[in-house]
Amino acid sequence: MRKSRHAVVSLGIAFAVALSAAARAQTTVPYDELARTEAAANAENGKRVAPLKSIGNPGDEVSPEMLAMIGAPYPPHFNADPKSAAEWKELIDRRAKLAIANIPAMKEKLGVKVEETKIAGVHCFIVTPAKIPTENRRRLLVHVHGGGYVFGPGEAAIPEAIMMAGYGGFKVISVDYRMPPDFPYPAAMDDAMAVWKEVVKTNDPRRMAIFGTSTGGAMTLAMVLRAKDEKLPRPAAIAPGTPWADIGNIGDSYESNEWVDNVLVTWNGWLGRAAKLYANGESLKNPYISPIYGDFKGFPPTILTSGTRDLFLSNTVRTHRKLRRAGVVADLNIYEGQSHAQYQFNISAPETREAFTDIAKFFDKHLAE
Amino acid sequence: MRKSRHAVVSLGIAFAVALSAAARAQTTVPYDELARTEAAANAENGKRVAPLKSIGNPGDEVSPEMLAMIGAPYPPHFNADPKSAAEWKELIDRRAKLAIANIPAMKEKLGVKVEETKIAGVHCFIVTPAKIPTENRRRLLVHVHGGGYVFGPGEAAIPEAIMMAGYGGFKVISVDYRMPPDFPYPAAMDDAMAVWKEVVKTNDPRRMAIFGTSTGGAMTLAMVLRAKDEKLPRPAAIAPGTPWADIGNIGDSYESNEWVDNVLVTWNGWLGRAAKLYANGESLKNPYISPIYGDFKGFPPTILTSGTRDLFLSNTVRTHRKLRRAGVVADLNIYEGQSHAQYQFNISAPETREAFTDIAKFFDKHLAE
Numbered sequence: 001m002r003k004s005r006h007a008v009v010s011l012g013i014a015f016a017v018a019l020s021a022a023a024r025a026q027t028t029v030p031y032d033e034l035a036r037t038e039a040a041a042n043a044e045n046g047k048r049v050a051p052l053k054s055i056g057n058p059g060d061e062v063s064p065e066m067l068a069m070i071g072a073p074y075p076p077h078f079n080a081d082p083k084s085a086a087e088w089k090e091l092i093d094r095r096a097k098l099a100i101a102n103i104p105a106m107k108e109k110l111g112v113k114v115e116e117t118k119i120a121g122v123h124c125f126i127v128t129p130a131k132i133p134t135e136n137r138r139r140l141l142v143h144v145h146g147g148g149y150v151f152g153p154g155e156a157a158i159p160e161a162i163m164m165a166g167y168g169g170f171k172v173i174s175v176d177y178r179m180p181p182d183f184p185y186p187a188a189m190d191d192a193m194a195v196w197k198e199v200v201k202t203n204d205p206r207r208m209a210i211f212g213t214s215t216g217g218a219m220t221l222a223m224v225l226r227a228k229d230e231k232l233p234r235p236a237a238i239a240p241g242t243p244w245a246d247i248g249n250i251g252d253s254y255e256s257n258e259w260v261d262n263v264l265v266t267w268n269g270w271l272g273r274a275a276k277l278y279a280n281g282e283s284l285k286n287p288y289i290s291p292i293y294g295d296f297k298g299f300p301p302t303i304l305t306s307g308t309r310d311l312f313l314s315n316t317v318r319t320h321r322k323l324r325r326a327g328v329v330a331d332l333n334i335y336e337g338q339s340h341a342q343y344q345f346n347i348s349a350p351e352t353r354e355a356f357t358d359i360a361k362f363f364d365k366h367l368a369e
Numbered sequence: 370m371r372k373s374r375h376a377v378v379s380l381g382i383a384f385a386v387a388l389s390a391a392a393r394a395q396t397t398v399p400y401d402e403l404a405r406t407e408a409a410a411n412a413e414n415g416k417r418v419a420p421l422k423s424i425g426n427p428g429d430e431v432s433p434e435m436l437a438m439i440g441a442p443y444p445p446h447f448n449a450d451p452k453s454a455a456e457w458k459e460l461i462d463r464r465a466k467l468a469i470a471n472i473p474a475m476k477e478k479l480g481v482k483v484e485e486t487k488i489a490g491v492h493c494f495i496v497t498p499a500k501i502p503t504e505n506r507r508r509l510l511v512h513v514h515g516g517g518y519v520f521g522p523g524e525a526a527i528p529e530a531i532m533m534a535g536y537g538g539f540k541v542i543s544v545d546y547r548m549p550p551d552f553p554y555p556a557a558m559d560d561a562m563a564v565w566k567e568v569v570k571t572n573d574p575r576r577m578a579i580f581g582t583s584t585g586g587a588m589t590l591a592m593v594l595r596a597k598d599e600k601l602p603r604p605a606a607i608a609p610g611t612p613w614a615d616i617g618n619i620g621d622s623y624e625s626n627e628w629v630d631n632v633l634v635t636w637n638g639w640l641g642r643a644a645k646l647y648a649n650g651e652s653l654k655n656p657y658i659s660p661i662y663g664d665f666k667g668f669p670p671t672i673l674t675s676g677t678r679d680l681f682l683s684n685t686v687r688t689h690r691k692l693r694r695a696g697v698v699a700d701l702n703i704y705e706g707q708s709h710a711q712y713q714f715n716i717s718a719p720e721t722r723e724a725f726t727d728i729a730k731f732f733d734k735h736l737a738e
Contacts, residue, residue, distance in 0.1 A: 031637055032448070035447075035635070035637075035638065038443070038628050038634075039442075039443055039447070039448070042442050042628075044442070045441060045442065046425065046440040047423050047424060047425055047440065048424040048440075048629055048631060048678075049421070049422070049423050049424075049628075050421070050422045050627075050628040050629045052419065052420050052421045053417075053418070053419045053624065054416050055418075055419065055621075055624040055625055056416055057416070058620070058621040059621075061687065068414075071414050072414060073408075073412050073413070073414065074407070074408055074411050079408070250428050251705070252424075252427040252428075252677050252705055255422065255425070256422075256424055256625075256626070256678060257625070258419075258422070259407050259411075259418075259419040259420055260625055262411065262417060269404065308621050308622055308625065308682055308683055308686060309621065313703075314705055314706075317677060317703040317705055318430070318705050320702070320703070321705065322430075324702075324727070332701045332702065332703065333690075333701065334686040334703065335686065335690065336620070336621055336686055336687050336690065337621040358693070
């Protein structure tokens with residue numbers, strides 16, 4: 001099915017791309033003809049045929065800083081296909097360097113300091129804001145970074161932790177968990193759980209939250225599943241941002257927002273390859289890998305964030321509904337026009353401050369002082 | 370810009386449609402070629418080119434009843450273009466008959482009775498469930514139906530009111546407001562406000578909510594704007610379902626979900642024509658017509674509902690964010706795979722019960738007893 005879909009798609013694209021810009025401008029096919037061909041293509045039950053589209057930037061209530069991200073070309077690595085551990089590492093290192101280059105300015109601007117440490121043998125960063133409000137003095141957040149279980153090693157892990165510390169006024173521990181190609185599942189989860197198990201010994205979990213975006217969102221959910229199964233304390237709240245809740249290519253927006261999302265673009269690029277590398281033969285429906293297949297009963301209050309163009313829009317809303325169905329307090333925030341995780345890429349965008357402020361308010365409401 | 374987009378789209382479609390099913394099956398264009406052509410088509414800032422797609426039904430956590438709706442062909446009237454008042458009326462009557470035919474079974478199944486009345490001279494329906502829970506005895510909901518300001522006259526107005534009464538155990542007044550072609554803006558809003566002004570004389574607004582879907586969602590928002598401006602009491606909560614908050618063709622999902630949503634399909638069909646018929650020369654940015662341009666400060670707690678394929682996904686999330694930015698309690702629920710308003714089309718779908726139960730719980734939380 002997938003194959004034949006791509007075949008049809010490809011021909012449509014190839015044909016359209018073959019038209020020169022001049023030819024396009026000279027062609028005027030009336031809307032009514034499009035409506036007729038679309039109606040004919042959609043006469044069959046169970047599938048939806050959408051035409052080739054050119055989608056402009058969303059309207060001017062989106063900030064210029066966010067529009068610059070929304071309208072950007074696909075990232076150069078979207079279809080990366082590393083053939084060996086060495087090729088993966090080269091790609092991972094290259095991207096990490098880009099992320100790390102931005103960190104000094106980010107720390108400076110948001111007024112946070114970063115220290116390295118080991119917790120239960122796991123490399124971590126302690127991210128502390130210059131000012132911690134009184135109500136947050138005894139509160140502690142644990143951060144698990146995103147990056148498809150491959151990107152974001154070392155200091156590249158911490159941009160989101162810096163934003164949460166800076167905008168929210170919280171002390172944050174960011175876990176630099178082990179990743180493929182050297183350490184597939186369950187290393188990342190084992191590291192995150194080792195840190196959790198250690199920090200709850202000396203901190204009251206009623207004053208703690210776990211958060212993370214994308215892969216970090218999936219890990220946040222999976223950590224609560226494991227805490228339940230291992231009879232460990234659970235956090236008082238969680239913020240899985242656009243969580244990779246289904247690591248398999250399952251969920252409506254994997255199709256409807258494919259090639260529309262300009263961050264992840266498609267599951268069939270590096271993303272699905274990273275999924276398989278991480279799972280390393282484990283079922284993609286293992287709830288510690290795809291937490292959407294876990295039991296959400298007893299989960300703490302949860303705040304979720306996504307965008308209308310997000311490839312993980314369905315991951316996010318499926319998680320939200322499943323939480324609600326399990327009786328969990330769950331708050332959903334979807335941003336106009338944003339692709340995957342764009343609410344946490346640029347501290348100059350007002351939507352970034354907005355997203356982290358919303359999460360901070362949610363934590364403030366649900367965490368003990 | 371719109372014209373040239375449609376031109377490109379049309380050619381893509383025409384080409385794809387021209388391929389016979391057999392030819393499609395025989396063609397195998399590799400994914401990597403698609404990735405290359407898409408990357409090339411997306412090398413420019415400020416626009417997103419998405420290829421022709423065939424999207425299958427979402428996964429099996431969606432109920433069979435909902436999947437039957439999600440996978441259905443476009444409605445026959447999606448591109449209706451009535452050329453006269455008589456042609457509009459013929460279309461409106463034809464669709465009303467279909468809606469009305471389902472009402473007796475719906476009343477029976479949900480155990481509600483319906484009476485006609487006039488309130489402040491406006492034709493209304495009083496929809497009463499057989500059992501009203503104690504906490505709802507003194508509560509009253511006002512319903513404004515959907516239908517693009519043209520569809521849903523008379524008894525065709527009430528299916529959603531029946532669902533709310535039946536699933537929520539509330540007494541509901543459904544306003545059969547005047548509509549085009551005979552009565553353009555502001556007749557619909559004037560009728561709804563006349564009813565509101567009258568019922569708050571004898572009912573405590575702290576025990577009242579307003580709700581409606583699509584056009585009814587926009588009217589719900591616009592009624593609060595008018596209540597503010599006219600110094601009338603405001604309801605204690607509102608439930609604008611997938612509100613037509615921007616009646617103009619503005620909002621990202623008008624493009625990203627165009628031809629993906631199988632209920633409204635495109636703004637350029639009957640929908641945009643109805644918008645212009647209703648506005649009747651008024652600005653489409655008049656906040657009583659497009660409430661997204663109003664001031665949401667002081668709004669009551671609001672619950673919003675939409676779906677990932679909804680043409681009004683952006684209308685819904687723009688409204689949600691604007692409410693949050695104004696400091697309003699606002700709850701957002703997005704259903705996997707649903708097109709516009711599909712959560713309120715079939716009482717046999719579990720998602721329908723779920724959506725109305727969520728709204729009822731929200732009202733229960735925010736309305737005085």
